[in-house]
Amino acid sequence: MDILIKDLNEAQQKAVSQTEGPVMAIAGAGSGKTNVLTKRIAFLINNVGVPKDQILAITFTNKAANEMKVRIAKLLNAPTQSMWISTFHSMCARILREHIEYLGYDKRFQIIDDDDTVQMIKSIQKEKGIDTKTIDPRKLKTHVMNLKSEDVNISHYKEPLSGYLNIVFPEYVKRLKENNLVDFEDLIMLTIKLFKQETHLLNHYQKLFQYILVDEFQDTNNAQYE
Structure with a gap:
């Protein structure tokens, strides 16, 4: 059995190793959701061969994102700084730093x-x-x-x-x-506006991210979902 999933129960093993099609893991607090999420990312990289920069992992706090990076770094024995593991707002800020000029802002916003x-x-x-x-x-x-x-x-x-x-x-x-200022709400809304306005950028990120994983998915609001 793969070392990544040998200590997981049957349902957790399935959530980690089922790599095609949508997967939803429903579990209570303290039941190992973060463990499953991080091992799924490591499984995709090690076992499926997905490049690290083609996985998007979203969570709701910087603390949770940093914890995920630390866990994945240990599982992969490799740095994770360049990986797309972040909050919604940090992800959008990263995208806007590259492309916000399309919306009439300076990249040094x-x-x-x-x-x-x-x-x-x-x-x-x-x-x-x-x-x-x-x-x-x-x-x-x-x-x-x-x-x-x-x-x-x-x-x-x-x-x-x-x-x-x-x-x-x-x-x-x-x-x-x-x-040249943006607030936290802008980070989400300007990214949505960017993708609607510049469809070539939307296509770029749609092709870039082969897998998207969202922690605490039930907490997403409409703008985040979009």
Whole structure:
């Protein structure tokens, strides 16, 4: 029996070694999902001969991604830095670093965090005369992110919130672009926009990734799924 699967139970062995067609592993916490996922990647490389850069493995936290890299490095006895093992946001950032110029940005774009986003929204509120005590910038930020992810549009909201968003949202988007900045929501949405706009890039990545593995798949939202 292959050394990669000899310590797995029958269901886990099947999840690792069934390499053709879709596979879904349904299991509770602490049942060895990460072990199966990492051994499946090692199996694809060692036993099937899939090049390391043609496997995309997605998880939800940087900690989980780093743990997967460490485990796979031990299984393969080889470095994993260049492999596509990351969160959705890190994957999209890597793609955008290569191709964002198609969307009118410079490749040296900076990624702003949630606090930076709140501060920019707060600054816009002050400039536009929207009292930050009447409407909390952090709450407004949540609605701005929902609009960016296209989960809703401004008509979804009632006054006075819709009025605030009509003022703040377009200005926020404009300032990001003018300053070559992207927020976390942009990482996902701009990558989707890139692939829809530049179909040759979409085709490139579709051909590049022979296998796509998603940890905690049930937690993906619509944008991540797309």
